[in-house]
Amino acid sequence: MKTLAVLFCSLFCMLSQGQLVQQDVTVKKTLKLMGTRFEITVVAPNEEIGYIDIDQAVSEIERIEKMISSWDEASETTKIIKNAGIKPVKVSPELFRLIERAIKIxxxxxxxxxxxxxxxxxxxxxxxxxxxxxSEEDIQKSIEKIGYKKIVLDPDEQTVFLTEPGMRIGFGAIGKGYAADKAKELLTSKQVKGGIINASGDLTTWGTKATGEQWLVGIANPLSKDKVFSWLPVVESSVATSGNYEKYITLNGKKYSHIIDPRTGYPTTGINSVSVFAKQAELCDALATAVFIMGRDTGIHMINQIDGVEVVVVDSENKIHRSSGIIFDTNQ
Structure with a gap:
């Protein structure tokens, strides 16, 4: 009994002196959501709680997918597409606001x-x-039904109307970022200390690592994925990257990206990758695609006009260009 009492006293003394403090752990899970690779990382008191937190984030991402999917016959987005040129469709306030923001971008x-x-x-x-x-004729015909001005929103009725039959909308360049934001919003509301939602390169962070260190994101060399130009801290913020590392074609000696300018019908040229930094992953996601299409100089000039947004562009010659607020050593 004396030995037990001494042991209890020792433990009590250690606790009172802060020597026996439970350490947070980092829990990570990779899975396929929204047709792409999601990696969800959380800082939690223990693994069990960490996996519960991740499951909640997954449920939120799946909820978003059901709303914006054009493959799900029951989704609100599918209903909008089916009624293109026919009638307006009443949608949830959440989807209405997402489309409203997309039009502003x-x-x-x-x-x-x-x-x-x-x-x-x-x-x-x-x-x-x-x-x-x-042919030029095929290219022009391919974009006949494109045009954000052909989307009619009625704020009073909360309806969305695509004015031309055969028109479609898709959230491929904004949906993953929005889902990452919503998952982060859910987890922070449940007092999850820190984490990263990484939606195939569109990621958002909050808090710090279990060690107290900042989350870092690497600006990759598009010609060699194992090499990083520089590491940048992402504090309570988001980043999205668009690149042509894998999906591109070469015709007549010229490289064309899989990212196509919706205004012209032609694939983009001159850029290998674009990384946009901002508070919201949704905005990063959309602007990364936009800068890729607008081109290096026009894209960077636009970003420099938007408060709280920065960009790093790697051109087709693998040279780095950046907006005014980005400072890093390219010799790393």
Whole structure:
């Protein structure tokens, strides 16, 4: 009994002196959501709680997917598409606001970002089967139904109307970022100390690592994925990267990205990757695509006009360009 009492006293003394404090752990899970790779990392008191937190984030992402999916016959987005040119469709306030924000980004980017890109006929192939350019006539025909100004919103009735039959909307360039934001919002509301929601390169962070260190994101070298130009801290913030590392074609000696300008119907050239930094992953996601389409100089100039947003562009010659607020050593 004496030994037990001494042991109890020792433990009590250690606790009172802060020597026996439970350490937080980092819990990570990788899974396929929204047709892409999600990696969810949380800082939690223990693994069990960490996996519960991750499951809640997954449920939130799946909820978003059901709302914006054009493959789900029951989704609100599918109902909008089915009624294109026929009648307005009443939608949830959440989807209405998302489409409203998407249109504002279209206005800011002069249509470089446009959710009606989904109306485009798929005449470009990036599976190795293309050996010549499509005709000018085919290209112009492919974008006839595109145009964010053809989306009519009624704030009073909360309806969305696509004015032309055959029009489509798609959230491929904003949906993953929005889902990451919503998952983060849910977890922070439940007092999860820190974490990262990484939606295939569109990521948002909060808090710090279990060690107290900052989360870091690497600006990758597009010609060699194992090499990083520089590491940048991402504090309570988000980043999204668009790149042409894997999906592109070369015709007549010229490299064309799989990212197509919805205004012209032509694939983009001159840029290998774009990384945008901002508070919201949704905004990063949309602007990364827009800058890729707008081009290096026009894109960086636009970003420099937006408070709280920065960009790093790697051009087709693998040279780094950045907005005014980005400072790092490119010799790393």
């Amino acid at each position: 279209s206005e800011i980017t002069d249509g470089a970002f446009d959710i009606t890109y989904a109306s485009m006929d798929n005449i470009w192939k990036f599976d190795g089967s293309m050996d010549q350019m499509p």
